[in-house]
Amino acid sequence: MSLPLGQRLRVRAMTYMAGEPIPFFWPMRAFIHHNPLHGLEHLPFGDAVAAGARLLHCRGHLSRRQYQGYLAAGKVDRSRLEAAVDAFVAARPAIPGVALGDWLMALLTETGGTVVPVRDFADVPDIHAAVRGSPLPPDGGTGLGRLGEGLKTALLAEGPVYAAVDGLYGTDIGMQLDELVIRICLEFLDEGQSVWGLPGREHGLFTAWRKVVGRHGWLFPHGVHVRGILAADPSPEGVIVHVMETLGVREDRWTAYFTRELARLHGWAGFIRWRSSARHYYWGRHYPADLVDLLAVRLTLGLALLKEHGRRVPAITVPAIREFIDKRTAEACLRHEFHGSRLLPALAQGVEEALALGGRVRIERVFREYTAAKRRHEAGHQAARLRAVAARAGAVTALEGLSAGALGRLLEGIGEFETGEGMVWLEAMESRAMGHLMAGVTLEPPPPRDKRPFAQALFCIDTRSERIRRHLEGAGDYQTFGIAGFFGVPISFMELGKGSETHLCPVLLTPRNLTLEMTVDGPRDPAAVTALEKVLHELKETVLTPFVTVEAIGLLFGFDMVGKTLIPRFYNRWRRHLHEHKPATHLLMDKLDRDQADSIVRAVQRAVIVKAVEQEYRLPAERITDDLVRELREAALGRLPGAPGLSQELGLGPAEEQGFIRRLREVYRINPAFARLQLERLARIGFSLDEQVGFVSQALRSIGLTRDFSRFVLLVGHGSTSENNPYESALDCGACGGNHGLVNARVLAQMANKPEVRRRLVSHGVHIADDAWFIPARHNTATDALELFDLDRLPSTHIVYLDRLRSGLTAASRLCAQERIPSLRASSRATRPPPGAAAACRAAERNAMDWSQVRPEWGLSRNAYFVIGRRDLTRRLSLEGRAFLHSYDYRLDPRRRLLENILTGPLVVGQWINMEHYFSTVDNAGLGAGSKVYHNITGRFGVMRGNLSDLRTGLPAQTVLKQGEPYHEPLRLITLMEAPLEHARRAIEAVVAVKQLVRNGWIRVLVIDPETTLVSVYDHGGWQHLSCPPSHPLSEESRAS
């Protein structure tokens, strides 16, 4: 039976909706920082965190103990805490005899752990009795019916049916199911790591899996059930409907149910969700899979496992479980307590035995004993927690004198406050961070210059650029600017020797222009070591050879290991000499006109024909004349009936001649249709002159650089190098899609150095001095080295100044490493004197080359600020590598277009980075990637913990934690804009995505008006103004609008 199309579409739509909260997972080859709760950004931050916690079983805030540590370190604004407590107390009816504000402050600042935990058995009268030290009342209101209803809600409201069965019977179906689904995902989604792939992958995930299960059911322990379920319908949608109906889940709950199912392995689901939406993705195109496939596989296996356990578990459907809870509530409650690890330890053995032996009378007796004990325990525990807070608030007597009603209201109040406590701490931390930033900003205009700077450098907005910019500015007459690391030029790049395109721009953009990397060097033989490595890999990947390989050449790996471990700097430098070096290259970035494109297609066709003749007829190159090739080409394109020259040369008959021409058309694709396709592809290469002018103009105007150009204008892209690090690309440029930013720098430099472009830029208000020369450069953030590129194009007049430029860059690199390296030391070595600049450089280099180094650099950890304004605003302030700095001059942007572009691209990317760090810090196990120590690379696109786990999303512990405690301070991105409030406000309102982020509190926005010195902060749904000078703390908010 096949499901009607309408119903299939309905299931698809439901699955699509269900997948919305699941965050995308991009392949780690180009790591994309993202907000793990991106799908919940339509909610206010606090609500989204709560929803995420329910859905992904994660934490959205640090623990109170950690926040208290920050408070003690002066990183939390205490007055803001007090204000939040006062506001909370003011919004509630007073409790006679209770100074709730004192209680809450004592709770916040002096008490550890939750004060009002969830209680199932004890009621307020029980706690009241426990507080007074009197015996518990005989009936604490623990009705069996209430427990049963609570149980049904806990088990059946949203979660999958097998989770309810696991909760009642301890069957571990969820874990078994996850393992099976992970194995299937591993086999299907593999991108070349496995030598043998799943057959039939090109037909899609569900179809390929179905075929394997159908043919080889004996391989699967649950094969019988699986085949029975799959027989219900040929389509994945039909199978989904069949399973859901069998389980008895109401249709109005399906979407929520699907979300829960997908969230169980949100890494794998996120990857499948992303690749199904990435049209350019090679593996996605060839081996399609979507969430419907995944869900169908998951639900089928889930039902099969339930049926398997159904032999000893009486209830495996929603109605059956509901009935079980209704009829045997006591047993269900005991089971839930036992299998949910909520048991009182002292009674655990008795409960286990009662459940094992069965018998209604026995179970009800044990249940009564257990209930009484649990009530006493919960009441006593709650009373002790209250007493601890009361003691700190100086209110023990008041607590003991409270009536039961007042105690109930107190518990309710504290419980409610604790629910929203995380936001209170977060806002207080942000308030202090804002105060720190604002205390350091300078609004005075810089003194007028009598000459232009020696050099100007455009760095990525990346937080790591802040440090090196500061040191470069201190090293001499340098002026620096911040711009998104793709320099505003979205490029699809085809690297020399690679057959696929890489998008070098934020993932929010889709590049239209293709840039090719080409070399003038002829083809070269691969270096011996490179060839040897290829052979070695092939030996490793076949079935039998690894055994022999290990015996034969295993010792070589020993030398490799010793070298890499003991002398990584020396050894890696030596090894690099052995490898083939990349030749000098040029970028093909000018648009081709029609004639040029035709010419290229002709040249390619001629080359292919030469190869074809050589291969098929073994004709030496000197006998393949231009005329012969031209004749064959014309014949293949249908412009000539035949190629008599070839027949004469080789003595071919007419049939053979026509056969070869046909092969040229069909096999070698020398035909008009393919030529048209090639022309279309060629049309994507390069940028037209107008486009080049537009990109250069926009890049320079967006940072306020339109005149007074220096002799050298450096375009500094950045990237990171490290060894044995699957997260290497997470340290690269986020604005370049997790790649190095050098190519974009080279492209923009080539554009800006063109006289024709410069001439046209004048009409855009950009006056580039004739002697100004744009040089691409790369900042290696692991070593802090600054390297110049394309110097062969440098005018000879500039060469004499190159030494001075290099000296400045070297000084900046060394000082930057010196500032940075101490933070990478282990805590035990932190007390040692800081290293000198040379030693710091060596340490940084070693970090980049040491294969055992789990933390080559801190990356973007500790990011907190995003400053959009002139460099002079924060130039005197050391932001410790915590700020994204985007240069911007609102006076050059009266229509706010440039600001809107900054908000749309760089700010959103910054917010993703910030949120990734935030959530990886507050819950590294759930939303981060955990420790790198347990990671295994999976399918060449991700990592798992151990040999089988969900794909680890987020950042590893080594990136955000130090000695198990947060190194990154989890704050929402504090965005400071230097512009009149109305100017900034209208720009924010114009960009819908950013407006939503600001209004829902995913970004904290400060606007500073340089003309009026008025500071405005968006807080709790409106703009709060500071009438005081910006050096005052932000908690002194005076009035609200």
Next chain:
Amino acid sequence: MSIFSCLLAGLFLPLFPSSLVFNAVLRRLPHPWLPMVLLLVWPQIGLMLVLALEASPPDWVVPWALLTSALYALRALTLQDVRLWIGFLATSLWALLWLVVSGGGWAIAAPLHALGLSLPLVLLCLLGAGLTRRFGAARAGLPGGLAQSLPRYAGVLVVVVLAVIATPLFPAFFTMLGLVLHAAPAVPLTALALAGIWLLWSWAGARLLAGLVVGPAGGDGVADLSRLAAWGYVGVLAALVGAGIYGAMALT
């Protein structure tokens, strides 16, 4: 040796089903010190009985002892309560003492072997009592994650469990090694059964430790083992290792 004598001795060198008695007694002893005394004394009583009779046990005792040992080792796999686990492991270990007393020259050293098997169990019992004092019960999964919350306690616990399950170089290891080497040439099937039982102990130990030591930390604010106590345990364990090595050398 008469059947009656055998059955009587089988109460103390547990043979199923009389092994139920020991486990029932062990489970019901309220004070933590009493189980420890019981663990030390119980097998010695059995050995005294057997040795006092000055007769070799009948042939059917060895397979029965192996069966008892295997049964309890297998059952220990699913146990979560530390006291029960100790009882089952003790039964499984002591049942093999029948093989020791059947081994001719070995019999004289049987009380020492029994002591070597029992002492780690006593240490585990002591640790279990500590867990009960701290958490209300000594039970895998409640609270679990001791490695993070009580690292010293977890460390000692791991080594003690290793000592119980006859890991080198603890005395139980040498006892097992001796039994296997002794049995292998004459009755290979017995040696194979012993190796299987040994494997089951390791499995049971790993499961118990997984439930107690591994996982997210539980039990905030609970005191870890003091340094002094930890060193005390280390001292006893080192003495056990020394005794094991010395005993092995003396026997060879």
